[in-house]
Amino acid sequence: MAGREGPRPGGRSARVQASVHGAVQALMTRMERAEITIPMIAVEAGVTPSTIYRRWGDIQELLADVAVERLKPDMQPVDTGNGGKDLLAWAEQYAEEMSSKPGREMIRDVLAAQDGSGAYQCCNFTKQQIEVIAARAADRGEAFPEVDAVMDRVVSPIMYRILFGEAPDTAHVARLVSGAMGLVSKAPASV
Amino acid sequence: MAGREGPRPGGRSARVQASVHGAVQALMTRMERAEITIPMIAVEAGVTPSTIYRRWGDIQELLADVAVERLKPDMQPVDTGNGGKDLLAWAEQYAEEMSSKPGREMIRDVLAAQDGSGAYQCCNFTKQQIEVIAARAADRGEAFPEVDAVMDRVVSPIMYRILFGEAPDTAHVARLVSGAMGLVSKAPASV
Structure with a gap:
């Protein structure tokens, strides 16, 4: 997908992408996503429908592309001066954002695409x-778990619960983070 | 959703459901799911389209309902005589089934429904x-982790990786299981 690989900034392709993405987001504020069609997006973006079909194939792929763009983090994780606290602050925010209505819709759009x-x-x-967060912890000389272990121990359970059950509460998120941090501490993980 | 609550077996509602579910599955073997429409399903099932619209609302909900039905486990977990081994055998099969093409499609259908x-x-x-598995372990007098902990430590990472990355290999599944079992053993978890 050209859009996902990121076109050259300022080029014609980038302008088309920005315009189509903007059109999708504008339409989403005015109507239900199920009502939005490619011809509507084309009118809003000022391009031909075939431009959209050629580039994205179908509406699912386009919605997924827009969702990925919106899911791109727009800030660095907060620096609290400690790796475990950084991870907790990040995980709380992640759980909150992903379980919000727009968060859930974006995840659904991303997962609905065939690609x-x-x-x-x-x-x-x-x-x-x-x-x-791990690199900052290393700079401070702190022990920090492997990134892959954090994905398994913190990120996965948060996302699983949002998708298949109920969003985890803050106490649960804190237990997940302290469990992951317990991997690198000698002391038993505190809750 | 009437379909999900499970209609009275053998009743008219149950027969309609079985017929519509069967029609969806038959059509899926003959064409791409994106091509399947409610009028086609109605013809195949011998019901009117309005019967389907009234009961399921839209095709996403119907596909989700069919997927849930197919995801219902059709067997008890294998009894190996040991809780940790039961969990390992179950987790390996779960990872394999869910990461298969039909498994991924069913998960996608379930998650695509608004409901x-x-x-x-x-x-x-x-x-x-x-x-x-936990009840059998208890009957044998074995220690076994909380079901919720198994969901976080074993099920969630398997599902997250299938949805957002690559399916975990058997070594990874084994590490997840031994990590979860390590919660209740004094000895360090073996890999």
């Missing part, structure tokens, strides 16, 4: 945030 | 399987 590259990219955004 | 009750029911099917 799994959007879901893969979302997972990478999350990994990058954990890597930032 | 989240199908996803909730799938999570319950999984919990029930773990509960069977």
Whole structure:
């Protein structure tokens, strides 16, 4: 998908993408996503429907592309001066954002696309945030678990519960984080 | 959703449901799911389209209902004589089935429905399987982790990786299981 690989900034392709993404987001504020069609998006974006079909194939892929773009983190994880606290602050915010109505809709759009590259990219955004926290912890000389272990122990249970049950409460998120941090501490994990 | 609450077996409602579910599954073997429409399903099932619209609302809800039905486990977890081994055998099979093409399609159908009750029911099917393993372990006098902890430590990472990345390999599944079992053993978890 050209859109996902990121077109050259400022080029014609980038302008088309920005315009189509903007059109989708504008339409979403005015109507239910199930009512939105590619011809409507084309009118709103000022491009031909065939431009959209050529580039995205179908509306599911386009919605997934827009959702991936919106799921891209727009800030670095908060720096609290301690790796475990950074991870807790990040995980609380992640659980809150992903379980919100727009968060759930974005995840659903990403997972509905046949092409799994959007879901893969979302997972990478999350990994990058954990890597930032891990690198800061390393700079401070603190022990911090492997990024992969944090994905399994903190990120996965939060996402599973949001998708298949009820969003985890803050006490649950705190237990997940302290469990992951317990991997690198000699002392038993505190709750 | 009447279909999900399970109509009285043998009643008219149950016969309609069975016929419509059968029609969806038959059509899925002959064409891409994206091509399947409610009028087609109605013809195949020998009911009117309005029967389907009245009962399921839209095709997403119907596909989710069919997927939930197919995701219902058709066997008890294998009894190996040991809780940890039961869990390992179950987790390996779960990872394999859910990461298969039909498994992924069923999960996608369940998650695509606006109504989240199908996803909730799938999570319950999984919990029930773990509960069977936990109850057998208790009968044998073995220590076994809380079902909720198994959901967080074993089920969630498997599902997260299937949805957002690559399916976990058997070594990874084994590490997840031994990590969860380590919660109740004094000895360090073996990998």
